[in-house]
Amino acid sequence: MKTKIIAGLAALVLIIGLLGVRVIKPSQVGVITTLGKVTRVAESGVTWVAPLISRVTKIDTSTKTVEGVYETSTRDMQTTTEYVTTLYSVDVSKVMDLYMKFLGNHQSSLIAPALATTVQDGVSTVSISELVSNRVELASSMTENARTMLEPYGINIVSMQITNHDFSDEYESAITAKIVAQEKVKTAEYARQEAEIQAETNKILSQTYDDNMKSKMFLEKWDGKMPLYMSGDSEMLNMLLPSGN
Incomplete structure (x- = not known):
């Protein structure tokens, strides 16, 4: 009888022991709370907690991605x-404080609002044209600001990247109108340059035509004899060849 009691107690202890076994995956830590009080942080691997009165909240410490859409x-x-x-990633050394402040809801209660504020504050410092042309510089500035804001809580901001913009219908219409106007200016300038080139071409052609006509007249009037004298102006012998009269 005593043996059965001992065996039963051993089995009960074994069961209770197994009920307290917890496995923490790689890139995770476990925050242990006992009777509602945070007692310790367990790293990845196997850990044991008191059954029924303790619980483990797993916190992911790997680098995570947040895809955000912000009205600015x-x-x-x-x-x-x-x-x-x-x-971003979570600093393992600050997990306990982070959990005590946000109870595992740091993504929605801390990170998301901080990122929204960072993006809005960053965009408000630039004009809409600068937003497009200085996208990389603005994202770098926002990254530094988000780090400053979240680092005290144990959140490490790795990077922030502006992947796309969406503008209001009014602005897009204005941009379209501007592009059309610029194209009209370019077309007008091209037409002006073409007109100048054509005028210069006509001038050259006209001069060539005049020279050819003078040559033709010279040849028509020349009787094949060299003139007896020439003036200082020798343009086509100044038409001084004998006329035959």
Whole structure:
């Protein structure tokens, strides 16, 4: 009888022991809470917690991607939609504090609002034309600002990239009108240059025609004899050849 009791107790202890086994995957840590109090952080591998009174919240520490779409306004009050890709990771050494403040909801409660603020603040410092031409520089500035904002909480911002813009219908219509106007100016300038070239060509052709006509007249009037004298102006012998009269 005593043997059965001992065996039963051993089996109960074994079951309780197995119930407390937890496996933490690579690139994760586990925040252990016992009776509602954070007690420790377990790294990847096998760990044990007290069954029934303890729980493990797993926090991913690998680099994660956030694809965000943000409604913004530029310095010149143009409404835009920015498509931004952000890479971030969690600092293992600050996981416990991060969990105690946000209870594992740091993505929605901390990171998302901070990124939205960073993007809006960044876009508000540039005009809409600068937003397009200085996209890389603006993304770099936003990355630094987001790092400054989130690093104290244990969030490491790896990078932020502006992948696309969407502009208001009014702005796109204005851009289209501007492009059309620029093309009209280019067309007018091309026509003016063509007219100048044609005028110069006509002038050269006219001069050539006059020279040819003078040569023809010279040959028609020349009797084959060399003139007895010439004046200082020898243009086509100044038509001084004898006329035959």
